[in-house]
Structure formats: structure tokens, C-alpha cells
Amino acid sequence: MAVCSLRVINFRTRYCSGESKFKKPINFSRFAIRFNSSSSSSSQGVIASTMAYEKELAAAKKAATLAARLCQKVQKALLQSDVHSKSDKSPVTVADYGSQAIVSFVLEGELPSEPFSLVAEEDSGDLRGESGQETLKRITELVNDTLTSEALDGFSTLTAEDITRAIDNGKSEGGSSGRHWVLDPIDGTKGFLRGDQYAIALALLHEGKVVLGVLACPNLPLASIGSNQQHSGNEVGCLFFATVGEGAYMQTLDGSSKTRVHVSATENPEEASFFESFEAAHSSHDLSKSITEKLGVKVPPVRIDSQAKYGALSRGDGTIYLRFPHKGYREKIWDHAAGCIVVTEAGGVATDAAGNPLDFSKGRFLDVASGIIVTNQKLMPQLLRAVKESLNEKASSL
Ligand SMILES: Nc1ncnc2c1ncn2[C@@H]1O[C@H](COP(=O)(O)O)[C@@H](OP(=O)(O)O)[C@H]1O
Numbered sequence: 254m255a256v257c258s259l260r261v262i263n264f265r266t267r268y269c270s271g272e273s274k275f276k277k278p279i280n281f282s283r284f285a286i287r288f289n290s291s292s293s294s295s296s297q298g299v300i301a302s303t304m305a306y307e308k309e310l311a312a313a314k315k316a317a318t319l320a321a322r323l324c325q326k327v328q329k330a331l332l333q334s335d336v337h338s339k340s341d342k343s344p345v346t347v348a349d350y351g352s353q354a355i356v357s358f359v360l361e362g363e364l365p366s367e368p369f370s371l372v373a374e375e376d377s378g379d380l381r382g383e384s385g386q387e388t389l390k391r392i393t394e395l396v397n398d399t400l401t402s403e404a405l406d407g408f409s410t411l412t413a414e415d416i417t418r419a420i421d422n423g424k425s426e427g428g429s430s431g432r433h434w435v436l437d438p439i440d441g442t443k444g445f446l447r448g449d450q451y452a453i454a455l456a457l458l459h460e461g462k463v464v465l466g467v468l469a470c471p472n473l474p475l476a477s478i479g480s481n482q483q484h485s486g487n488e489v490g491c492l493f494f495a496t497v498g499e500g501a502y503m504q505t506l507d508g509s510s511k512t513r514v515h516v517s518a519t520e521n522p523e524e525a526s527f528f529e530s531f532e533a534a535h536s537s538h539d540l541s542k543s544i545t546e547k548l549g550v551k552v553p554p555v556r557i558d559s560q561a562k563y564g565a566l567s568r569g570d571g572t573i574y575l576r577f578p579h580k581g582y583r584e585k586i587w588d589h590a591a592g593c594i595v596v597t598e599a600g601g602v603a604t605d606a607a608g609n610p611l612d613f614s615k616g617r618f619l620d621v622a623s624g625i626i627v628t629n630q631k632l633m634p635q636l637l638r639a640v641k642e643s644l645n646e647k648a649s650s651l
């Protein structure tokens with residue numbers, strides 16, 4: 254049994270001791286409330302140690318929430334000069350880097366007694382050298398402003414070097430042994446740039462399995478966004494989280510009490526609505542049209558960016574999520590790990606297009622057959638049949 258006790262921890266002691274990678278002492282004078290679990294040994298294995306993830310969950314929620322604050326600040330004042338192009342031509346903003354630095358920094362500081370391994374999307378390569386200096390300066394200011402004003406008042410200002418080091422913590426290869434954090438600092442960067450949906454997606458892998466996930470969705474309405482529902486209220490900002498075997502929950506990003514969420518129980522595809530990427534370049538809209546027509550889905554797709562789709566599905570806004578990247582694209586674990594555990598703990602199933610479970614234990618990539626499909630347990634067999642038929646038709650038309 255875990256014992257919940259209030260413990261006051263001095264950040265200065267915590268962030269400056271042990272294996273901290275920060276050379277500079279960081280003076281946190283603020284106190285944290287932490288849960289102390291008497292069954293916290295990770296050696297007890299994935300199932301027996303459910304309660305052991307309590308402190309990891311608290312740290313993950315804190316990290317994602319602070320990162321979301323930074324992103325909200327940037328999205329409000331988005332300037333063209335804040336957008337950069339990575340070598341693969343995908344947009345990356347100061348917020349992507351700043352969010353990754355904050356999550357890395359907060360996790361490492363909150364969990365000082367654990368070895369820290371982070372598999373994350375961004376790296377500081379483009380920030381080094383003359384051309385990256387202006388951007389790095391802006392990111393450093395943003396991170397410092399966020400940590401000072403939002404939570405960790407009293408800490409020493411981070412240098413640009415602290416920031417690049419925190420970002421580059423994310424170079425881990427992950428894998429099937431030990432613990433690895435998995436981070437997409439902004440999932441749906443294109444949505445973020447448009448002022449639409451995006452998510453800060455953070456998960457924990459333990460022995461190759463996702464055991465914890467947090468999805469911060471700053472622009473997601475608290476009310477349902479499914480195409481079957483009447484939209485009511487315009488409040489936005491959701492935080493989804495799940496721990497293996499413990500269910501999935503949602504609360505507001507500003508910290509309301511949590512509500513347990515469940516996927517839609519719809520068995521009749523005619524009553525189902527479905528989600529897909531806003532960007533046709535990320536997922537074939539033609540293929541999802543063919544599949545949903547076979548199923549008899551009546552309503553048009555809800556197209557939104559990011560793993561907010563998994564969050565919305567986990568609370569029953571829609572029933573199906575389809576993702577069919579174009580040939581040659583390799584999925585990354587940070588694009589699905591957090592969303593996958595949230596939807597699974599809410600009673601859903603996520604598989605590849607052939608019905609295989611998603612395997613997050615193979616490193617940074619997530620190799621899947623043709624695509625990723627998500628729905629409730631009752632609809633999955635029907636959905637798999639429709640997917641198979643549509644894929645066969647597509648193959649024979651080529
Ligand atoms: N050609 C492509 N096919 C499929 N996915 C792609 C893609 N190019 C980029 N992506 C991924 O799609 C993610 C966004 O998914 P969605 O379409 O659901 O919003 C991107 O995450 P980032 O925005 O974190 O880079 C990126 O990893």
C-alpha cells in the first residue's frame with residue numbers, strides 16, 4: 254500500500270545534488286508537495302509498481318503544464334521570426350525548443366534519484382553557431398520568464414548553455430530495457446502556427462511498455478468537439494493523463510479536479526464520428542474516406558492537428574481515429590506514446606493497420622504496417638475488416 258504523506262522538499266537541495274547535469278547551482282527556494290510511496294521500488298516490475306509511478310506522474314503533469322504555459326505565451330504573440338525550418342523542412346518554433354528545455358529541466362530536477370533518459374523530438378543542432386544565437390537567446394528568455402513567473406520563483410537564471418544541455422538530454426535512443434521518458438514538446442507544430450490544436454505529449458516507457466502518459470492540449474475545448482455533438486461553452490485547455498492499470502483522466506490545464514474519461518461505447522458505425530489529421534500530407538484523407546464509407550459512417554471527419562485527437566477520443570468526442578501516412582514515412586514514438594496510453598486506459602484500442610499492437614520498444618521509430626487505427630473494443634473487428642478491404646482496393650488500383 255502506498256502511503257500518501259505530505260513532504261516538504263527544498264528545491265535547492267534536490268536540484269543541486271546527485272547526478273544533476275547542471276553545473277550551475279540552481280537556487281529554488283519554493284516548496285513542493287510530493288507523495289511518498291512506501292512501495293516505490295521500480296524493481297517490483299511494471300504491474301506491481303503501479304503506485305510507484307505516482308511521483309513520476311506528478312512530475313510529468315508539472316513539466317507538461319509549465320511547458321504549455323510557455324507555448325501559450327508564444328502562440329499569443331507569434332512572430333514570423335519565431336518560425337524556423339529544420340533540415341527536414343518541418344517548421345520548428347522557439348516554443349518547440351523552449352517546451353523541450355522546460356520538460357527536460359523539470360523532470361530531471363523533480364526526480365533526482367532516478368537515472369534520466371529522454372527520447373525527444375528536438376535537438377540543439379540548429380541553435381549552435383552564429384546563425385542560431387539570436388533564437389537561442391529568445392528561447393533562454395522565454396524559459397526563464399516562464400519558470401520565474403509560473404512556478405519556480407527564486408531560482409537562478411538559466412544560461413543559454415543550460416538550455417542547450419537540457420534540450421540535448423533528449424537524444425536517448427529509448428529501447429526495451431529500463432526507463433525512458435518520451436517527449437513531443439509541441440505535437441502539431443503546424444496547428445500551433447495556424448493558431449489551432451497542438452499538444453505537449455509526454456510518456457514514460459518502462460521495459461519497452463508505455464506506463465504513463467500526459468497530454469497537455471492548451472486549445473482543446475473542455476466541451477466535446479465531435480461532429481455529432483452540439484458545441485457548448487468556449488472554455489479551452491485540457492490536461493489528459495493516464496497510468497497503466499489506473500484509468501485515464503482529464504482536468505483543466507489550470508488545475509481543476511480530475512474527471513475519469515471513457516471512450517465512446519458506440520457499436521453502430523452509422524452513429525460514429527471520426528478524427529484524422531488536418532494535414533492531408535500527414536494522413537491520406539482519401540483512404541479514410543474509403544474506409545468510413547464502407548463502415549457506413551454518416552458524418553464528415555473531424556480534422557484536427559496533434560495528439561489532441563487521442564485526448565478527444567478518450568473522452569468519447571468521436572469513436573474512430575485513422576492515420577495513414579504516405580508511403581515511406583516512418584512514425585516516431587513521441588507522436589503516439591502518450592496518446593496511446595491515454596486512449597487505452599480510457600477503454601480504447603490502438604493498433605497498426607494490420608491489427609498489431611503498437612511497439613514502443615524499438616528505439617526512436619515506431620514501425621507500423623501501413624497506418625494506425627484507434628477505436629473502442631467492440632468496433633475494432635469491423636474497422637479492421639474495412640481497413641483491409643480499402644487497402645487491398647488501393648493496392649490493386651496501382
Ligand atoms: N509526411 C508525414 N506523414 C505523416 N506524419 C508526418 C509527416 N510529416 C510530419 N509528420 C508528423 O505528424 C505530426 C503531426 O501529426 P498530426 O497531423 O496528427 O497533427 C508531426 O508532429 P510535429 O508537429 O510534432 O512535428 C510529425 O511528426
Ligand SMILES: [Mg+2]
Nearest residue numbers: 343344374442
Ligand atoms: Mg516536428
Ligand SMILES: [Mg+2]
Nearest residue numbers: 437440441588
Ligand atoms: Mg509530433
Ligand SMILES: [Mg+2]
Nearest residue numbers: 374437439440
Ligand atoms: Mg513536435
